[in-house]
Amino acid sequence: MTSIQHKKSPFIGEKVLLRAIELTDVPLLMKHWNTYETRIGLGAYIPDSSQQREEWVKEITEKRKKGESFIFAIINNKTNDFLGVCSLTKVNKINRGAFMGVAIYDPKDHNKGFGTDAVECLLKIGFDVLNLHRIELHVYEFLDSAIHIYKKLGFKEVGIRREASFIVGEYRNDLVMDILEDEFKKLNNK
Numbered sequence: 001m002t003s004i005q006h007k008k009s010p011f012i013g014e015k016v017l018l019r020a021i022e023l024t025d026v027p028l029l030m031k032h033w034n035t036y037e038t039r040i041g042l043g044a045y046i047p048d049s050s051q052q053r054e055e056w057v058k059e060i061t062e063k064r065k066k067g068e069s070f071i072f073a074i075i076n077n078k079t080n081d082f083l084g085v086c087s088l089t090k091v092n093k094i095n096r097g098a099f100m101g102v103a104i105y106d107p108k109d110h111n112k113g114f115g116t117d118a119v120e121c122l123l124k125i126g127f128d129v130l131n132l133h134r135i136e137l138h139v140y141e142f143l144d145s146a147i148h149i150y151k152k153l154g155f156k157e158v159g160i161r162r163e164a165s166f167i168v169g170e171y172r173n174d175l176v177m178d179i180l181e182d183e184f185k186k187l188n189n190k
């Protein structure tokens with residue numbers, strides 16, 4: 001068995017590292033948060049103010065204290081630049097389940113491997129640190145790159161929430177995807 005000190009931190013990937021979000025991050029959170037291409041995938045595209053982002057940071061800090069949500073800043077390993085946010089939320093201590101989310105805020109940073117790396121870290125945190133049994137996500141069926149990443153990392157499509165989301169004048173389906181701890185362990189040779 002590898003000694004604990006020689007194991008790689010689950011918070012550090014090949015391209016990104018995940019760290020806690022601070023109130024001082026609000027200007028970074030604001031820089032691209034109101035970008036339509038980013039927000040349209042997250043189900044909330046009405047622009048937010050800095051004050052709303054500050055309140056959000058305070059809310060997630062409270063939820064973190066209660067063990068309900070774990071939300072991290074995604075940081076570029078090489079440049080230390082802020083890239084986006086990823087999360088394990090609605091943590092259920094009886095079922096050991098949680099919901100996952102990820103966003104790389106600046107569209108110019110998309111398709112560079114950051115999202116995949118962040119989700120890989122998040123799965124390690126979910127299963128190896130928080131000892132979750134199941135991680136679920138909902139994704140709009142038109143978000144092809146997000147669905148591609150989730151499948152590549154072991155998520156299975158388990159259902160469709162028909163016309164669950166009303167987006168820019170049209171109802172769209174949401175895909176429900178999940179991954180179980182055994183599946184994660186098998187994929188990671190554990």
Ligand SMILES: CC(C)(COP(=O)(O)OP(=O)(O)OC[C@H]1O[C@@H](n2cnc3c(N)ncnc32)[C@H](O)[C@@H]1OP(=O)(O)O)[C@@H](O)C(=O)NCCC(=O)NCCS
Binds near residue numbers: 040115
């Ligand atoms: C979804 C998101 C997190 C992906 O992050 P990213 O850093 O761009 O992703 P990566 O660069 O790691 O990987 C993108 C993958 O999608 C693939 N891809 C790109 N466009 C695609 C398309 N139209 N169809 C299928 N796959 C596509 C890329 O080839 C790449 O896969 P590969 O590494 O196997 O070649 C990012 O686009 C994002 O933040 N979008 C806005 C918020 C959002 O929609 N979040 C998801 C909510 S469920």
